[in-house]
Amino acid sequence: MSYIPHTAMETQQMLAEIGVDAIDELFRAVPPTHRFPKLDLPPPMSEMEVAAEMLAISEANDHAQDFAIFRGAGAYHHFIPTVVNHMLLRGEFYTAYTPYQPEISQGTLQATYEYQSMMCALTGMDAANASHYDGATSLAEAVTVALEVARHRRKKVILSHAIHPQYREVARTYHRGRDIRIIGDRGRGEIVDLMEMLDENTAMLAVQYPDFFGQIDDMTALADAVHEAGALLVMVANPMALSIFKSPGELGADIVVGEGQPMGVPLGFGGPYLGYFAIRQKYVRRIAGRIIGETLDADGKRAFVMTLRPREQDIKRERASSNICTNQGLMALSASVYMTLMGKNGLRKVGELNYHKAHYAANEISRLDGYSVDMSKPFFNEFVVACPRPIADINKALLEQGIIGGYDLGQHYFHLEDRMLLCVTEMNAKDEIDRLVEILGGLN
Amino acid sequence: MGEWKTPAELKYAETDEWFAVDGNMVTIGITDYAQDQLNDIVYVEFRDAGDTVDAGDSFGEVESVKAASELYTAVAGEIAEVNMSLEDAPETVNADPFGAGWMVKISASDLSPLDGLMDAAAYDSYCDSR
Amino acid sequence: MLQPLIYDIGSPGRMGVNLPECDVPKVELPAALMREELPLPEVGEVQVVRHFVKLSKLNYSIDQGLYPLGSCTMKYNPKINEDAARLPGFAQLHPLTDESGSQGALFLMHELQQWLGEISGFEAVSLTPAAGAQGEFAGILMIRQYHIDRGEGQRDLILVPNSAHGTNPATVTMAGMEVLELPSNNKGNVDMDALHAACEGELRDRIAGMMITVPSTLGLFEETILEVIATVHDAGGLMYMDGANMNALMAAVKPGALGFDVMHYNLHKTFSTPHGGGGPGSGAVGVNEKLAPYLPGPIVEIVEDGTADREEPVGATYQVARNARSNDGRPNGSPLQTSAGEAVEPPLYGFVMPEKSIGRMKAFHGNFGMHLRAYAYIRVYGDSGIRDVTRYAVLNANYLRAKLMQTYKVPYPRYCGHEFVLEGHFDDAEDVHALDISKRLMDYGFHPPTNYFPLIVPEALLIEPTETETKADLDEFVAAMERIAEEARDDPELLRNAPHTAPVRRLDEVRAAKELVLCCAPAKAAASV
Structure with missing residues (x-):
């Protein structure tokens, strides 16, 4: 019976205590016409067999241990120190529930508080929550906050086309039921074009940093324009890039959101990841989701507790601005352990490795006949390559040589056909990059 | 009878706000009963002075550690003044709900809705029955 | 002993990890764009390990003991699932891998969709929602769009019983719809008179649907469920089932067969994926034929036989x-x-966006790491085992209920599902509340039940033992509860000041909410202008 420990004798004793002869009798309230349907599921399996099957299924995938990978586009292959996994595997962390009982949850609470602190450090914000589901839903929740700050009097939301396409889709899903307009993301507007869309009906403007194409704009003028219009500036930032680049706080952002996956969370086919959400002090009470605060216990000892609870769905019910309860707590712990290990010095070094390697690859590829690399703006670890052939063909050829190539931008942007978004991280050794360049060179 | 104060000169709403009238200026706060039910108030938030409200509109919100309550006005008009001192000292609402804990003053366009509210005796028995 | 904050145990220049030297020619960094400060900790690997190990010891967890937190289904999280999730073919698989290179993952998701559909009697399943609340949101958005497409966009009311989880009404608001709250009767069922009045009165044409938890949040199977469903359907509304309590239903009844149109599953409750101290969860949604075209995407289908x-x-x-x-x-x-x-x-598996999909709920395709754990879980149990999960969960709950009703007031004299509610107070110990009993349980080495929920029972303690606990574990819990009942009368202060043996005592939550210290001071150095 796998994880059910009952012996036949215990079951009989328990039934006797309840006063019934069989377990079936406990289901009398279920309409008899619908009671005890047969389930068409496979038969049980032993642990040994399941382990073998999971291995077989997993090996039917092209994964980064067997392939050199140059694909990012919202999910990044970074080095994860082994300590991260060892800490995650502590049952005290992963088999605990949400810390509703703070006296016996100080581990989760303090680790989350430290996570919040490190996210503030990276983003230059004053407060961060305990996480949202992912970068995309974090952006969607930022839209809600901006609408609330404007007390629902402003109905326009501007999302740059250079925000991850799936994030924009999610923001649209979240706000389908609202009387608002989401604009700005269907063209190919530059920062100045976005600025022109601002007006007194605009609740927020969001940009990505670095943007979906890996590039970095100076946001200072934008921030001024947004604030002048009385709107909020939301930045979707890759936390790894914040290891070396100016923080969104310095640039004037009001809310910073993004995908925390680069910080110690494996690719994992897209999830579980974590959406981080950080904000300036004056809007802190608008944050949805859980947030941990410091306090004292009855003996005056420092301790941590979930605070600002009345904003949450279990108390505010239909007046809550979000229904979120379960978040991505364990992934926030991953990020916390990761940032702690890397620390001030290590994280900067990882950021620099990404920068140098990506620039090396970009420079080498730009020398190839038939290829051109968009180096019109500074970039971090991703860049756009115009290719002489359809991206599908190029990626197929790369795959045969053990390389997972770039992301085909033509899928989402009509004007970017035959362009791939390449990502280079600290995981790509020079010889891997050289091999990529060599194969590309043969495909012109 | 419960152990809360209910000044005789005020009008009371079922949503536990009190209303004091001076000319066409209506001062609003929450009752002693309400602050006691909420327990330690940790945060208040009001709409801005200058905003226009309709009767039945929310003019703000009050939060304790375990609850959040919407605040409603029974009269329409313009919010003339907001008690900003509560933002830094929300506990004033617990300490002095009918005095220093007042919340907003509304320059009312029509006082007649106040006639539909409870007097102190009616409010007391309303609270007793809850 | 308190653990210092990580910022307080570092030394300038210390690092927790060694990184390789740069093996490519360095380029100049764009000085104008670079940050100056990066106020992160500076700690060595050993200190990091000890810090987090010490923190972990301040937590209570399922691996340590009974965790009878009602409506949360804190069952044992099988270790094999953790191993499986860490296989490189899963852990190191990029979400935007071409379909040809992710057939294993797609196959697994497809099987799980089929199995979840089978378990609850639904036509189609989407695995994308990241948690139960997101599954609910998807469900209500689907109901909304269904009505709009039929030219009945005026249907904007969702009926929600007053015993519902708070996520239900919050979800309705998020979807831009309105809540119509329904009272419960003295048996814990929906008040049928109120339901009929709502569905047959002047609001009839505005009824979009109803959200209901089965068994109810009291752990009771709604005896009139078929009538509830028929009443809402007759008014033109659709039925949403909150699947938080699915652990009481597997192979006992299929919600789809009862007439529900849509439900969400909590893979992190029923299907054993770990709660992780607050997530990740996974909130797959199942729907019947009516709503299948509206599912959030992408879903996995066989694209070539x-x-x-x-x-x-x-x-x-x-x-x-x-x-x-x-x-x-x-x-x-x-x-x-x-x-x-x-x-x-x-066959060849592929991602597909359903024809009239409400869209994406999150980037990529859901919390895949939870999908694979749920897959392994269902695979281990198989058809007969899944049936036993529910049977023994219900047996354990009824056993605890039978034992505890000798000491505590248990409202609703009926057999329960996988959980039950008791009243955490005594007529002869008026100063003792459910909260005090909860805190005292910590001193006896147990996690407390859910307290003060559902709201319709005074001083509620909602107890859900799950199927993975032995009779001996349950008996120990009963003994502790009985001793606490005695203490409530003999020494109420002992309870009111509990816990006494936990790492910290009761916390000053007012201080936390007023002072709002949300971030370590050193981390704020970089914070805003």
């Missing part, structure tokens, strides 16, 4: 090494064979 016999053991399809496959994603190499020796070509 194979010749594999579906009766074959599923895993056998993939007993071929990855490197033996051709580029269209199918195994070639050594031919696959059925047990009868015939050659097998597996």
Whole structure:
């Protein structure tokens, strides 16, 4: 019976205590016409067999241990120190529930508080929550906050086309039921074009940093324009890039959101990841989701507790601005352990490795006949390559040589056909990059 | 009878706000009963002075550690003044709900809705029955 | 002993990890864009390990003991699932890998969709929602769009019983719809008079649907469920089932067969994926034919049939090494064979956006790491085992209920489902509340039940033992509860000041909410202008 420990004798004793002869009798309230349907599921399996099957299924995938990978586009292959996994595997962390009982949850609470602190450090914000589901839903929740700050009097939301396409889709899903307009993301507007869309009906403007194409704009003028219009500036930032680049706080952002996956969370086919959400002090009470605060216990000892609870769905019910309860707590712990290990010095070094390697690859590829690399703006670890052939063909050829190539931008942007978004991280050794360049060179 | 104060000169709403009238200026706060039910108030938030409200509109919100309550006005008009001192000292609402804990003053366009509210005796028995 | 904050145990220049030297020529960094400060900790690897190990010891967890937190289904999280999730073929798989290179993952998701559909009697399942609340949101958005597409966009009311989880009404608001709250009767069921009045009165044409938890948040199976469903359907509304309590239903009843149109599953409750101290969860949604075109995407479908016999053991399809496959994603190499020796070509799986999809709920395709754990869980139990999960969960709850009703008031004199509620107070110990009993349980080494929920029972303690606890574990819990009942009368202060043995005592939550210290001071150095 796998994880059910009952012996036949215990079951009989328990039934006797309840006063019934069989377990079936406990289901009398279920309409008899619908009671005890047969389930068409496979038969049980032993642990040994399941382990073998999971291995077989997993090996039917092209994964980064067997392939050199140059694909990012919202999910990044970074080095994860082994300590991260060892800490995650502590049952005290992963088999605990949400810390509703703070006296016996100080581990989760303090680790989350430290996570919040490190996210503030990276983003230059004053407060961060305990996480949202992912970068995309974090952006969607930022839209809600901006609408609330404007007390629902402003109905326009501007999302740059250079925000991850799936994030924009999610923001649209979240706000389908609202009387608002989401604009700005269907063209190919530059920062100045976005600025022109601002007006007194605009609740927020969001940009990505670095943007979906890996590039970095100076946001200072934008921030001024947004604030002048009385709107909020939301930045979707890759936390790894914040290891070396100016923080969104310095640039004037009001809310910073993004995908925390680069910080110690494996690719994992897209999830579980974590959406981080950080904000300036004056809007802190608008944050949805859980947030941990410091306090004292009855003996005056420092301790941590979930605070600002009345904003949450279990108390505010239909007046809550979000229904979120379960978040991505364990992934926030991953990020916390990761940032702690890397620390001030290590994280900067990882950021620099990404920068140098990506620039090396970009420079080498730009020398190839038939290829051109968009180096019109500074970039971090991703860049756009115009290719002489359809991206599908190029990626197929790369795959045969053990390389997972770039992301085909033509899928989402009509004007970017035959362009791939390449990502280079600290995981790509020079010889891997050289091999990529060599194969590309043969495909012109 | 419960152990809360209910000044005789005020009008009371079922949503536990009190209303004091001076000319066409209506001062609003929450009752002693309400602050006691909420327990330690940790945060208040009001709409801005200058905003226009309709009767039945929310003019703000009050939060304790375990609850959040919407605040409603029974009269329409313009919010003339907001008690900003509560933002830094929300506990004033617990300490002095009918005095220093007042919340907003509304320059009312029509006082007649106040006639539909409870007097102190009616409010007391309303609270007793809850 | 308190653990210092990580910022307080570092030394300037210390690092927790060694990184390789840069093996490419360095380029100049764009000075104008670079940050100056990066106020992160500076700690060595050993200190990091000790810090987090010490923190972990301040937590209570399922691995340590009974965790009878009602409506949360804190069952044992099988270790094999953790191993499986860490296989490189899963953990190191990029979400935007071409379909040909992710056939294993797609196959697994497809199987899980089928199994979840089978377990609850639904036509189609989407695995994308990241948690139960997101599944609810998807469900209500689907209901909304269904009505709009039928020219009935005026249907904007969702009925929600007053016993519902707070996520239900919050979800309705998020979807831009309105809540119509329904009272419960003294048996814990929906008040049928109120339901009929709502569905047959002047609001009839505005009824979009109803959200209801089965069994109810009191742990009771709604005796009138078929009438509830028929009443809402007659008014033109759709029925949403909150699947938080699915652990009481598997192989006992299929919600789809009862007439529900849509439900969400909590893979992190019913299907054992770990709660992780607050997530990640996974909130798959199942729907009937009416709503299938509206599912959030992408979902996995067979995009090209194979010749594999579906009766074959599923895993056998993939007993071929990855490197033996051709580029269209199918195994070639050594031919696959059925047990009868015939050659097998597996189907090709792909991501599909349903025809009228409400869209994406999150980036990529849901919390895949939770999908694979749920897959392994269902695989271990199989058909007969899944049936036993529910049977023993219900047995354990009823056993605890029978034992505890000798000491505590248990409202609603009926057998319960997988959980039950009792009243955490005593007529002869008025100063003791459910909260005090909860805190005192910590001193006896147990996590408390859910307290003060559902709101319709005073001083509620909602207890859900799950199927993975032995009779001996339950008996120990009963003994502790009985001793606490005695203490409530003999020494109420002992309870009111509990816990006494936990790492910290009761916290000053007012201080936390007023002072709002949300971030370590050193981390604020970089914070705003």
